[in-house]
Amino acid sequence: MTWKDLKNNTYWKVASNKYLLITVVFLIWILFFDASAWLGPQRDLNQQITEKEQTRDFYKKGITEDKRRIKQLQDSAGIEKYGRERYLMKKENEEIYIIEYTDSLKVNDHE
Numbered sequence: 001m002t003w004k005d006l007k008n009n010t011y012w013k014v015a016s017n018k019y020l021l022i023t024v025v026f027l028i029w030i031l032f033f034d035a036s037a038w039l040g041p042q043r044d045l046n047q048q049i050t051e052k053e054q055t056r057d058f059y060k061k062g063i064t065e066d067k068r069r070i071k072q073l074q075d076s077a078g079i080e081k082y083g084r085e086r087y088l089m090k091k092e093n094e095e096i097y098i099i100e101y102t103d104s105l106k107v108n109d110h111e
Contacts, residue, residue: 006012014020072078083089090096 073082088096088098
């Protein structure tokens with residue numbers, strides 16, 4: 001195929017049209033490179049949406065856990081269990097032994 005044949009080809013005439021080339025370059029610029037481009041901020045907004053959904057799920061799990069804990073603390077046995085575990089409370093005339101394993105103790109690196 002020679003240069004004259006290529007110039008006479010209808011596809012080449014359409015593809016080499018200066019108005020079409022300028023329009024394509026303009027569209028690429030608007031879609032990808034401009035400050036208010038459609039694809040760049042859209043990607044950022046989608047990322048923010050997924051982050052917000054993850055935090056929403058995290059807080060919903062926390063709320064359900066808190067509701068479960070509040071339901072446990074409605075009776076006196078639950079309050080007693082919570083006080084014994086959390087604050088190491090005890091009844092009178094009762095001895096409590098706390099067993100700590102060596103792998104669960106915090107050790108300073110300087111010692």
